[in-house]
Amino acid sequence: xxxxxxLWARPALAAQVLAPRxxxxxxxxxxxxxxxxxxxxxxLQSTLEALPGVTRVRVEVTARRLHITFDAARIGxxxxxxxxxxxxxxxxxxRRELLDDPLHHQANDAxxxxxxxxxxxxxxxxFALVLYLGVIDRVDASTRQxxxxxxxxxxxxxxxxxxxxFFRHALRDLRARRAGIDVPIAxxxxxxxxxxxxxxxxxxxxxxxxxxxxxxxxxxxxxxLELRAxxxxxxxxxxxTDNLPLLATRRDxxxxxxxxxxxxxxxxxxxxxxxxxxxxADGILACAQARLDTSHHxxxxxxxxxxxxxxxxxxxxVLDAPIELTxxxxxxxxxxxxxxxxxxxxxxxxxRTDGAADxxxxxxxxxxxxxxxxxxxxxxxxxxxxxFDTVIAVLVVACPCAFALATPATLTRAxxxxxxxxxxxxxxxxxxxxxxxxxxxxxxxxTLTRPQLDAAATLTHNxxxxxxxxxxxxxxxxxxxxxxxxxVLRANAATPATASDIQVSAGGxxxxxxxxxxxxxGRAGFACPGHADDDALWLxxxxxxxxxxxxxxxxxxxxxxxxxxxxQAGIHVAIASGDSAPRVAAIAAQLDxxxxxxxxxxxxxxxxxxxxxxxxxxxxxxxxxxxxxAALAAADVSAxxxxxxxxxxxxxxxxxxxxxxQLTLARALARRAVRTMxxxxxxxxxxxxxxxxxxxxxxxxxxxxxLGMSASSLIxxxxxxxLEAPDAPPAAGPHHDQPARWQERTA
Amino acid sequence: MNAIIILIPVTLALIGxxxxxxxxxxxxxxxxxxxxxxxxxxxxxxxxxxENSPQTTEKHA
Numbered sequence: 001x002x003x004x005x006x007l008w009a010r011p012a013l014a015a016q017v018l019a020p021r022x023x024x025x026x027x028x029x030x031x032x033x034x035x036x037x038x039x040x041x042x043x044l045q046s047t048l049e050a051l052p053g054v055t056r057v058r059v060e061v062t063a064r065r066l067h068i069t070f071d072a073a074r075i076g077x078x079x080x081x082x083x084x085x086x087x088x089x090x091x092x093x094x095r096r097e098l099l100d101d102p103l104h105h106q107a108n109d110a111x112x113x114x115x116x117x118x119x120x121x122x123x124x125x126x127f128a129l130v131l132y133l134g135v136i137d138r139v140d141a142s143t144r145q146x147x148x149x150x151x152x153x154x155x156x157x158x159x160x161x162x163x164x165x166f167f168r169h170a171l172r173d174l175r176a177r178r179a180g181i182d183v184p185i186a187x188x189x190x191x192x193x194x195x196x197x198x199x200x201x202x203x204x205x206x207x208x209x210x211x212x213x214x215x216x217x218x219x220x221x222x223x224x225l226e227l228r229a230x231x232x233x234x235x236x237x238x239x240x241t242d243n244l245p246l247l248a249t250r251r252d253x254x255x256x257x258x259x260x261x262x263x264x265x266x267x268x269x270x271x272x273x274x275x276x277x278x279x280x281a282d283g284i285l286a287c288a289q290a291r292l293d294t295s296h297h298x299x300x301x302x303x304x305x306x307x308x309x310x311x312x313x314x315x316x317x318v319l320d321a322p323i324e325l326t327x328x329x330x331x332x333x334x335x336x337x338x339x340x341x342x343x344x345x346x347x348x349x350x351x352r353t354d355g356a357a358d359x360x361x362x363x364x365x366x367x368x369x370x371x372x373x374x375x376x377x378x379x380x381x382x383x384x385x386x387x388f389d390t391v392i393a394v395l396v397v398a399c400p401c402a403f404a405l406a407t408p409a410t411l412t413r414a415x416x417x418x419x420x421x422x423x424x425x426x427x428x429x430x431x432x433x434x435x436x437x438x439x440x441x442x443x444x445x446x447t448l449t450r451p452q453l454d455a456a457a458t459l460t461h462n463x464x465x466x467x468x469x470x471x472x473x474x475x476x477x478x479x480x481x482x483x484x485x486x487x488v489l490r491a492n493a494a495t496p497a498t499a500s501d502i503q504v505s506a507g508g509x510x511x512x513x514x515x516x517x518x519x520x521x522g523r524a525g526f527a528c529p530g531h532a533d534d535d536a537l538w539l540x541x542x543x544x545x546x547x548x549x550x551x552x553x554x555x556x557x558x559x560x561x562x563x564x565x566x567x568q569a570g571i572h573v574a575i576a577s578g579d580s581a582p583r584v585a586a587i588a589a590q591l592d593x594x595x596x597x598x599x600x601x602x603x604x605x606x607x608x609x610x611x612x613x614x615x616x617x618x619x620x621x622x623x624x625x626x627x628x629x630a631a632l633a634a635a636d637v638s639a640x641x642x643x644x645x646x647x648x649x650x651x652x653x654x655x656x657x658x659x660x661x662q663l664t665l666a667r668a669l670a671r672r673a674v675r676t677m678x679x680x681x682x683x684x685x686x687x688x689x690x691x692x693x694x695x696x697x698x699x700x701x702x703x704x705x706x707l708g709m710s711a712s713s714l715i716x717x718x719x720x721x722x723l724e725a726p727d728a729p730p731a732a733g734p735h736h737d738q739p740a741r742w743q744e745r746t747a
Numbered sequence: 748m749n750a751i752i753i754l755i756p757v758t759l760a761l762i763g764x765x766x767x768x769x770x771x772x773x774x775x776x777x778x779x780x781x782x783x784x785x786x787x788x789x790x791x792x793x794x795x796x797x798e799n800s801p802q803t804t805e806k807h808a
Contacts, residue, residue: 058779108773115769119762143751150755 005081007247008093013261014077016246017093021069025055028077029098030066030084030091044087051075051083066091067099088503093246103227110165110227114220117162121213123154128210148200148207155209159193163216165223184365188395189216195392205389211709218717222408225415248280249273265330274322276508282314282334283325293317303523303535315626319508319525336626364685368395368692375696386698393695397688397705405713406680409720414673417725422657423666430653432677433637434620434670439612440566441605441631443623444577444587447641448563448660449553451483453491453537457550467494469547473539475499476510476521484537484551485510486658488521491549518542553583555590556641558661563591565664571620576600576608578627605631622663624648639663668726676723680716687712 008014019027032044041059048057048066053074058067068080077093084091127150163186170186192212199205248262251270262280265271270286273279279292290306294316303319306312312325315336329335372394379387411428418425425431442448458466474492476499477485499512499519509522520540524531527538528545537549566573574595577584581598588596600608605623609631612619621628621635624644632638633651640652641660649655656662691708694700700708772778 058776060779104779108778111773111778112770115773116766119766123758123762153759 005078005085007259008077008081013246016261017096018072018077019096019099024071024073025069026072027096027099028068028070028080029094029096030068030081031094032064032066032084032089032091040087040089044084044089047087048080048083051080054080065094095246107227110220110224113162113165114217114224117158117213117217117220120154120158120162121210121217124151124158124209124213127151127154145203151207151209152197152200155193155196155213158213158216159189162220163189166216166219184368185215185219187365187369188212191395195395206392215713218405218713219408222412225412245278245280262330265327267327267330269327269330270324271327272322272324273318275318277318279312279314279316279318279325281327281330283312283327283329285310285312286324286326290321290323291319293319319523368688371692371696378696379698390696390698393698393700393705394692397691397695397700397708405716406684406720407677409717410673410677410680410723413720413723414669417669417723418654418666421662421665421725423662424655425653425666426655427653430637431670431673433618434654434667435674437618437620437637438571439617440571440573440620440622441576441609441612441635442563442573442621443605443625443628444575444584445553445579446483446624446644447622447628448556448559448575448587448591450556451487451551452554453487454550454552455491458547460547461545464546466547469539470494470549471497472514472519473521473537473547473549475514476502476512476519476539487551488537488549519546553587555587556658556660558659558663560591562660562663563593565661565667566620567592569667572617574608576605576631578625602627602630606634609634622660623652639666665725669723672726673723676720680719683715683719684712 008017017028021027041061044066045057045059048054048068051070053071054068055071056069059065060067066084070080081091081093127147130147131144131151166182166186166189169182173183189212192208196207196209196212199207246262247259248265249257249272250260250265251272252258257272265281269281271281271283285306285308288308290312292304292306292312294304294313304316311328312323313336314329314334331337372391375394376387376391379390408428411431414431415425415428453470455466458469460466460469470488470492471494473488474494475497477488478498497514499514502510502512508526509520511518511520511522513519518541520527520538522538524534524536524538528540531538531545535551537551538545539547539549563573572595573593574597575584575588575591575593576597578600579598584596584598588594597604597608605621605628609619609621613634613636618636621631621638622640623629623632623638624641626647628640629647629651632640632648637654638652639654639656640648641656642658644652644655654663654666656666687708691700691705695705
């Protein structure tokens with residue numbers, strides 16, 4: 001990353017990242033390295049806030065961003081960046097478009113409506129309780145009437161404000177001529193409210209404000225929880241394009257190097273990218289050779305060698321030495337942007353089918369409304385005085401509360417059960433798809449496999465105990481989420497000490513101080529300059545190398561059991577990997593998977609998903625690299641893992657931890673959830689089938705109808721709460737895919 | 748009975764006040780970051796307050 005921050009004073013560049021506010025101040029978003037240490041986060045925040053001209057600093061830890069509001073007349077952007085740099089937290093400005101976060105407004109809006117619904121529902125309930133319990137003397141009609149008015153007063157904000165999203169969605173669905181679940185909810189709530197208001201004004205007849213408000217409150221709670229999960233997930237989207245540098249070094253006509261905005265680049269430009277920087281545009285390598293770290297977009301942990309004339313993808317990290325390249329695609333045409341657009345387009349298409357009509361709901365509404373009309377017609381002819389009460393009773397009985405709650409209550413419960421087992425469900429609708437997938441497409445590198453230290457092949461210098469060397473390495477790796485650092489931590493049996501002054505250099509390794517000694521852990525070229533890189537992990541101090549740890553590709557825990565479970569369930573499993581054919585075949589053989597494909601580009605994976613879907617299959621995709629993102633987004637249901645790239649996580653429906661057997665667990669729970677949902681809906685329909693005819697005959701007084709409606713909703717919610725995760729598989733299962741050779745040796 | 752006449756308006760005023768307060772808090776992003784405040788009391792030294800301490804107090808306006 002270029003440390004020359006004065007460039008950002010140039011108006012053309014500043015215009016790309018600064019968003020002027022109405023009060024004359026400016027907003028800027030800065031991307032910072034992982035803010036794992038909360039203490040440092042708070043220190044950084046207070047350091048920045050102490051600068052003159054800075055109004056507010058907001059740290060978004062999950063999104064790795066700083067949102068700074070400042071007065072551009074008093075402090076410049078370069079000064080802010082210098083201040084970050086001085087706090088050992090080098091920051092890079094992000095494009096101003098990212099400042100406008102739609103989910104932020106949506107979450108605030110939902111929170112306000114939820115609060116209003118909660119506060120006023122409680123009030124309405126309280127007034128209703130006074131009436132139900134008969135606290136007020138039966139003859140005291142005026143006080144009763146007062147409480148009915150108060151109940152209406154309390155219910156009005158809930159219906160008139162908190163319930164607006166339901167009305168809006170219902171209108172949208174009606175206009176699109178489809179029947180979403182919000183249509184019956186909106187109709188029921190509105191009818192109950194209007195009927196109750198009519199009875200309040202008339203001064204006699206039953207009122208059901210409490211039922212309507214309660215329904216809104218419960219539904220809003222579920223939706224708010226869902227929104228929060230989605231938002232947290234969205235924050236993880238530190239995806240490839242905003243990771244691309246905004247600056248580039250280009251050779252101008254006179255042959256000198258100048259720094260320009262990456263957006264100004266054009267095909268044919270000659271670029272130089274220094275070591276440790278990210279390639280800003282796609283191009284052809286113009287110098288003899290380059291060594292690149294592409295783990296950010298394809299999850300590949302080995303170094304990629306590129307020779308002159310071969311393509312270099314944007315988003316790759318340059319190692320060792322500066323490179324030169326000729327731009328072939330820049331700006332919004334780069335492969336990094338393309339990966340993201342492909343994934344977003346796929347996600348949009350899926351969102352469309354998510355909102356599609358539920359055939360049952362449409363028939364249900366038509367039936368109820370028809371029945372209500374028939375009831376009204378019959379009673380108007382037979383006994384007009386009872387017509388109104390009977391029609392209301394029919395509508396209240398038929399209020400699709402149980403029906404409306406059946407799915408969300410179950411999904412909310414399933415989300416929390418999964419969360420307790422370390423699986424995050426980010427798109428609840430995906431659960432139903434997970435229960436009946438019949439095709440699975442699995443990535444190899446980083447998904448089925450992960451790097452593992454080959455303990456037997458550890459070499460140490462100066463008679464250092466391998467165990468000791470490993471403990472030192474673990475002290476440095478502690479707190480890093482890089483797959484190799486995780487491999488070190490897994491291999492280390494001792495309690496790791498914590499090194500101080502830890503600095504991570506992207507694509508190189510980690511340096512830090514332990515017991516006063518400066519240690520470096522990483523690629524050979526980083527740890528002990530002068531040594532040639534060899535795909536192994538080196539530990540060194542100021543005097544020279546201490547140890548060399550060999551890395552092998554090994555199966556991830558749970559990979560075998562999860563793939564077996566999928567295949568036993570009759571699901572066709574296929575491996576699609578960007579890796580070479582022999583390596584893919586070897587892993588496929590270990591897992592007994594016959595269908596495997598090597599050298600798959602992001603588009604090829606995406607097309608593979610589409611083809612399977614076109615053939616009528618429901619597809620599950622499991623992947624961890626940005627090159628899987630499009631396939632993940634296109635799939636009926638997708639899963640990603642803890643070490644996945646941000647773009648992959650952003651497009652996954654399920655975020656698993658480190659263990660693939662969680663996939664089996666999630667599928668088992670999904671099947672149970674679908675069964676519970678089916679029970680619930682069947683219950684809702686049965687209840688209606690019995691109660692509606694009775695109500696239509698005038699046999700159910702409105703108060704009994706309201707009571708029955710509440711009871712049926714309660715039963716649905718309680719039934720959903722019965723949902724539990726299946727017991728963990730026996731301990732002899734997934735965790736023994738890899739015998740811990742290191743521990744055996746040292747025990 | 749007279750108690751109700753007084754208490755009901757008080758209740759309604761309280762709810763109105765609570766709602767307004769909550770809206771204010773949401774608008775000022777008080778629910779944005781629920782993670783860092785939890786560790787603030789554990790910090791023994793609040794840094795960067797040496798030279799500029801008078802200014803830091805008015806920053807959150």
